[in-house]
Amino acid sequence: MPGMLNIRTSAKAIIVRDGCILLTRNADHEGDWYICPGGGQHHGESLEQAVMREVFEETGCRVRVGKLLCVRDYIGANHEFADSSSHQHQVEFYFECELVEVPAELKVGHERDEMQTGVEWVALDRLEKLRIYPRALAMARFEPAKTYLGDIN
DSSP states (O other): OTTOOOOEEEEEEEOEETTEEEEEEEEETTEEEEEOSEEEOOTTOOHHHHHHHHHHHHHSOOEEEEEEEEEEEEEGGGSTTHHHHTTOEEEEEEEEEEESSOOSSOOOOTTOOTTEEEEEEEEGGGGGGSOBSSHHHHHTTTOOSSSEEEEOO
């Protein structure tokens, strides 16, 4: 249909170790915000391949992909950034992952996202104090009670 917008699929990693989660730090006009590493799936690429590639691009870390933990819809028109992202509709697949090698020092990978400023291990008990997305998943300490989370921010 003419004028239809695409739905983007995205693969994200939930990497928890020693009471901390690995997140990418990003910045905009309101300050710092955090998300799980990962990103858009390429044509011909499995979700598992996408999450491995994206984590490496954003963090420089290699991961082993485990089970699918949850799926989130993000329909931009329904959330706080509707003015600028009403055209966005993304389906995100969150996988439990573990680092294959633990780097001595975390640094931004070779293909960071436009707003990405860093990579951090964040204590799970600090999540409530941060601007983090999706907020609902963060408040569940990245242990979702159900697999399909719906359209959440």
